[in-house]
Amino acid sequence: MKNKVVIVGGGMVGAAAAVKLAKQGAQVTVLEQHPLDAHSVLGDPQIDIRVSAINRFSEALLDQLGAMPLLKAARVAPYYQLEAYEQPNNSLLFDAADVSQTHLGHLIENKLIQASLWAQFSEHGVEVETVSTLPTSIEQNLDSISLHYADKSYQTDLLIAADGGRSPLRTLAKIGVTGWQYQQSCMGVLIKLDAPQQYKTWQQFKPTGPIAFLPMCAPYANLIWYQDSQTLTDMSRLSNEQLKARIVDHFFELPGDFTVEKKAVFPLARQHANQYSQGRLVLLGDAAHTINPLAGQGVNLGFKDVAALSECLEGLDDFGDTKALKNYERKRRTDNLAMMSMMDACYFGFSNDITPLKLLRNGVLKIADQAGPLKRKVLEHAMGW
Numbered sequence: 001m002k003n004k005v006v007i008v009g010g011g012m013v014g015a016a017a018a019v020k021l022a023k024q025g026a027q028v029t030v031l032e033q034h035p036l037d038a039h040s041v042l043g044d045p046q047i048d049i050r051v052s053a054i055n056r057f058s059e060a061l062l063d064q065l066g067a068m069p070l071l072k073a074a075r076v077a078p079y080y081q082l083e084a085y086e087q088p089n090n091s092l093l094f095d096a097a098d099v100s101q102t103h104l105g106h107l108i109e110n111k112l113i114q115a116s117l118w119a120q121f122s123e124h125g126v127e128v129e130t131v132s133t134l135p136t137s138i139e140q141n142l143d144s145i146s147l148h149y150a151d152k153s154y155q156t157d158l159l160i161a162a163d164g165g166r167s168p169l170r171t172l173a174k175i176g177v178t179g180w181q182y183q184q185s186c187m188g189v190l191i192k193l194d195a196p197q198q199y200k201t202w203q204q205f206k207p208t209g210p211i212a213f214l215p216m217c218a219p220y221a222n223l224i225w226y227q228d229s230q231t232l233t234d235m236s237r238l239s240n241e242q243l244k245a246r247i248v249d250h251f252f253e254l255p256g257d258f259t260v261e262k263k264a265v266f267p268l269a270r271q272h273a274n275q276y277s278q279g280r281l282v283l284l285g286d287a288a289h290t291i292n293p294l295a296g297q298g299v300n301l302g303f304k305d306v307a308a309l310s311e312c313l314e315g316l317d318d319f320g321d322t323k324a325l326k327n328y329e330r331k332r333r334t335d336n337l338a339m340m341s342m343m344d345a346c347y348f349g350f351s352n353d354i355t356p357l358k359l360l361r362n363g364v365l366k367i368a369d370q371a372g373p374l375k376r377k378v379l380e381h382a383m384g385w
Contacts, residue, residue, distance in 0.1 A: 002027040003319040006147060006156040008135070008169055010035065010128065012052075012110060013285030013302035014162030015117035019065045020310045022124035026319060029127045029154065031147075041115035042074045048109035049190045049262045051214060051222050053079075053201065055105045057384025058303040066123070067116035074112050075217045078103040081200040088204075088252060104383060107201065107214050107222075113299070134168045138281065145280035145320065158319040159281045165271055167287035173278050179271035179290070184209050186293060187232045189223040189247065189263045195256030204252060211251060220261070223247065224293075232265045268292060270340060276329035280320035282309065289336045300384055301336055308332050 003026045007014050010032035022028045054062070062068045080103050085091030096104050121128065131149060138159070139146040147154045147169075161169035170177070198215035209226030216222055225232070225247075235243060240260035247260070271290040276283045285302030305328075312328040313319050 004156040005158045007160040009162035016306045018126045019120045031131045038115040038118035048111045050110040052299045055384040070116040077107045083202040086205045140279040161287040162284045165286040165290040176274045182268035185229040187225040190261040191258040277325035
């Protein structure tokens, strides 16, 4: 008999889990408030301001799930180099050639990643049901788990919460979280460049917060700007021309003239669930962990969750086996916590103007750039290997 799996949330991570577990023989149902027409989204010429830096591990997973060919036929932008610096003459540069690779990863719009996975649903028998309300309760039994809504209930072997950082399922299960809101927010700005395709993504650390350049399919790019929340809120009210003037003053180097197309401000939070599983309920992606988006690692960690869960369930007669789910938690919790802490160390270590610390961190960047084997290891980790 097939294992039944119910996944609440059909975003990038939830959709990846649906396809992955269906390929392992499970009968999968995705509950989603906003179902999408995958092929319509993949054919939409409108550029999405939300973009992810997909590393090589995630790329391999998307390829295995049948999504990568669709993405390449739509819009993807490979990047070959990744540079981090405070002063332009003192940078840490990672290059795909350093690890004998053609590229480090791809910059891809979130909506396209989600749609490319949804396009696999019909082939693998994944069912989608639209839910318009929040779930009301969870009932755990020895051999099943039930999820109740006001008008319907679902009984399943495994219940997956892939319902985001404010996960209603996590709340219903009374799984606590640790974390905090950062004092800053993040502004994403979609620009249209008068320049050829770019292949280097870079990040500059400033006392007021980092800024970053993410090259998308020419002629587009995404700018990331960290700043205190009130400043960014005020800037979001500027006209596109006024915002362009601010960008020119604040960003050290952009490859050519540009126009501002879209802008959006996102709050920043770090959050980590105190446990990733409870009985037959398991948390994936942002429901388990939200991370400072400093290096675009959020969805990559979520895809690693999917791969680890799949590995722990491989060959089991019961996908709700609590020992297997706890094994998944052990595999992922430490790795996620390490990445969260590393991002915070970079964020807090560089977002200030303290002179001794400034000298130290620039020295560290210089040494790191020349530390061949160590630099290679860091690069391989960033690629997800």
